[in-house]
Amino acid sequence: QSALTQPASVSGSPGQSITISCTATSGDVGSYNLVSWYQHHPGKAPKLMIYEVNKRPSGVSNRFSGSKSGNTASLTISGLQAEDEADYYCCSYVDSSTWVFGGGTKLTVL
């Protein structure tokens, strides 16, 4: 049972904005500002999009942004594009060198 809960699916039209939530169900996960987000196109290597809640790696579009409020982290994608259609996963450091992923959210660009 995942300690991070994500919606199974979200959708949006090109140009719109969408937000994917990631809620910590165990207290120790929610107390860290160590949430990261990954984009995963099936059959390809996952790609880091956001780390430490709201930081973007070099080369990631500024259309991707992260935030956190209480026990819920969020990934927002603005100006949706067809190539954004993918699975998105949140992940958090837990403790003692262990990490946990959310269940994943399938983004459909209509």
Add this chain to the structure above:
Amino acid sequence: QVQLVESGGGVVQPGGSLRLSCAASGFTVNNYNMHWVRQAPGKGLEWVSFIENNGRSKDYADSVKGRFTVSRDNSKKTMYLQMNSLRAEDTAVYYCAKDGDNWAFDYWGQGTLVTVSS
């Protein structure tokens, strides 16, 4: 550029063993912690294991603890995952990932498929 290449996957019977390798290049391997992450068919990503840059500290998901062992040989720029007592539920694509020193996985390999079936 950073490259991670997994190998060693295949079909194995329940109760069997397999050793995965992850060959790294394009960065100073002995400066970075590394991870294994897997994805079962139709399921999400699952963190499996962590190994510190010098190989001293290791940790595992509860689902594999006591059955899987992570190791690394920095002279060969390679990380390993020894998987014993394999179960059907271990069937997955196994990815190696580089730790970005920021509690995240900044580079991933393409994965290697492990199928546990009789």
